[in-house]
Amino acid sequence: MATNLVDTATRSATSPTQAVPVATAPGIEAWHVESPVVPLIALAFTFEGGAAQDPEGKAGVAQMLARLLDEGAGDLSSDAFQERLAARAIELSFHAGADALGGSLKMLVKHADEAIDLLALALAKPRLDPDAIERVRAQTLASLRYQQNDPGVMASRRFFAEAYAGHPYARPSSGTAESIAAITRDDLVAMHRQIIGRGAVKVAAVGAIDAERLAEALDRAFGKLDMAEPLKAVPQTRVQNLGARHVVDLDVPQSVIRFGLNGVAWRDPDFIPAYVLNHILGGGSFTSRLFQEVREKRGLAYSVGTSLVSHRAASMTWGYTATKNERVGEALSVIGEEIGRLISEGPSDDELQKAKDYLTGSYALGFDTSTKIAHQLVQIAFEGLGMDYIARRNDLVANVTQADIRRAGARTFADGRMLVVAAGRPTDF
Incomplete structure (x- = not known):
């Protein structure tokens, strides 16, 4: 725990805990807070581009991709990848929002090298195996069916559909039964090329790791990624149908x-x-x-x-x-x-x-x-x-x-x- 950041946040008169930039040769920059209090490292990262980039008629691609990134990568099947994480108590997760696809990684210092290697595999070489795609598709469809009777979910979906009618933000990020059924592996591969790239990532690292070792970790995790492809422009909009x-x-x-x-x-x-x-x-x-x-x-x-x-x-x-x-x-x-x-x-x-x-x-x-x-x-x-x-x-x-x-x-x-x-x-x- 970086307690000095908490102290600094309350005082607001000094810099935020000695959070400093750490840059690498491939152009990755992270905000770094070194804290040796416990032998843990927490990493958070965000790539520009999210559900607003979903193709027309295929809402849910970005979120589906996020759920598949740790379902096998490189030469590791889904089960093998998850077993490697579990064996070292490595916590790796991904998520997608309207404008970003991001994730987090938490590991003990002694397992940092293996954790970074697994992150690098998941980002650069996700397998997107057919069986994993169908499993995630089935889970998503089951969730959507359940949500049909959830008044909170249904009210929120209708609200954003009305508020941003005709705009990418009107689409549910988790998709619909029809859009999820229509998503192909090619859609997922194309979304990966568009979002997961070197030039559009922000990274923060907190914990028992010094700047030199963090720079090496960043190179390994993100430095081998290709540059992301240009994103589709998302037009500015305002809340519509006020009074309705x-x-x-x-x-x-x-x-x-x-x-x-x-x-x-x-x-x-x-x-x-x-x-x-x-x-x-x-x-x-x-x-x-x-x-x-x-x-x-x-x-x-x-x-x-x-x-x-x-x-x-x-x-x-x-x-x-x-x-x-x-x-x-x-x-x-x-x-x-x-x-x-x-x-x-x-x-x-x-x-x-x-x-x-x-x-x-x-x-x-x-x-x-x-x-x-x-x-x-x-x-x-x-x-x-x-x-x-x-x-x-x-x-x-x-x-x-x-x-x-x-x-x-x-x-x-x-x-x-x-x-x-x-x-x-x-x-x-």
Whole structure:
């Protein structure tokens, strides 16, 4: 655990734990935090390009590729590859989101060489064997069938389909039954060539490894990769259909609700003010206005909240709750009223100060393990926020003013109209 990073994150006056860049000859650069506290190394990496790159009609290719990368590589079958990982307690995983395909690796120092070799094989020479493809396809289809009766999943899918209609972000990253059935091995190979490449990777490493040894590991893990092929352009977009309400008909006693407005991207100068404003509205679990008004005062829902969603080509303020079918209209009315109050009045000075105090005081909790630190660093690198972001972040939050809040509110809430999707059978929608 890199405890000095946690200390630095709370102080915000010095550099983030001596996180330093480590570059290699093939052009791979990592952000490195050396910590000898325990004999572990955590590695996180992210390649530009994700589900937004899926071919038309074949949603799910990027996510399927991510699930197949450790299903055999080089001369190792799926079983042999997994046995090698298990024998050395090496944790290797991959995931795909809308704009990126990434992964993480955690290993004991004494097994680092073997772990890096297995990572290099998985990235450069995935087997994509027919039996593995069909196994993952069957698992994905089974999951999709199960999700048909999950109101949370169905509400979210419909919400993004409406919010980004006609845009790659409208497609479910896990695909549909039809798109998953249509994916071929050639699609997976083409996606691998497009995304898994030397020129589009960000890496962070935390743990008991020095800069020289890390540079060697980076060369072995990423240095032999080809340059990635050009990605398809993903056009900028905004939340569509604001003011519209849609129902996904499911025979359940309560409706799951998704609602949203526009947002600002993490890279935007107004993100931090929007982040503080979101905490006041619905991001502060027990203290937010929505929690107090929807749950505590009226007992309309067990949980309610909002968060900021930031993609490469879009951003939004996204919210959730669930309530009895006959009380959906009431819950949405309360949510709309609270957004309207923030538009017209803004938060009180006391609300604003409490939000800033919480967000600065709790920031270090995201840095309590080497793996969390590595993932935080690689996300910051992916967003292009600079290696000093961790040191600057609390000051950025602490300096947010009422004027900043009003400006961010005008950009995100606008006139208060929301896109709403309810999965269930609401009677007063």
